[in-house]
Amino acid sequence: MCFATTYRGILLQEEKINSVFLLYLMSIPSFCILAIAALVLENLAALQSPFQYDHHLWGFILLSCLGSVLYNLASCCVITLTSAVTLHILGNLNVVGNLLLSQLLFGHELTALSCAGAALTLSGMIIYQNSEIIVAYIDTRRARTPTA
Known part of the structure; x- marks a missing residue:
């Protein structure tokens, strides 16, 4: 895909x-x-x-x-x-939503692995959404670090 x-x-x-x-x-x-x-x-x-x-x-x-x-x-x-990356990320969010709806509607058990996968997916989406802030933070850290 x-x-x-x-x-x-x-x-x-x-x-x-x-x-x-x-x-x-x-x-x-x-x-x-x-x-x-x-x-x-x-x-x-x-x-x-x-x-x-x-x-x-x-x-x-x-x-x-x-x-x-x-x-x-x-x-x-x-x-x-938007972009192809955004569509791919929305597809990943779809998987997380399907997991949660499956648990809520049908009572399927969420395993630790599926919860960890959902948490990693959501954290990856948050990182992608705030990538400019993260890059700016890393650049300011590099600027403060004295070069030898």
Whole structure:
């Protein structure tokens, strides 16, 4: 995810490519990769007639496709407005939020390792948010230290 997000950030911010055009460029290679993976992983099920399935299934498939397109468009817009690093950090916050909601709604047990991971993730986000303050503090410490 991070690799693709970084390149999306470069294309959207530095190359000034429109979000919808970038989704258009990404759709054909994504379709090819997913079609090959479906043929390999699903054996010959993908080659059966698609008309034997209920019409409700096709509605859910189209709804899923629409959700995927809207999610990708929203992530491209977020990258355009902020940066790829910010989107990656928001993804990490999403994981922490899922852990907490899982514990609150379903009563899942939070292990010490998951609590430590959530604490490290949140501290990393705080450090990233206040990086200018930290750099200024380190620079003032270096300026005060006499050089030999």
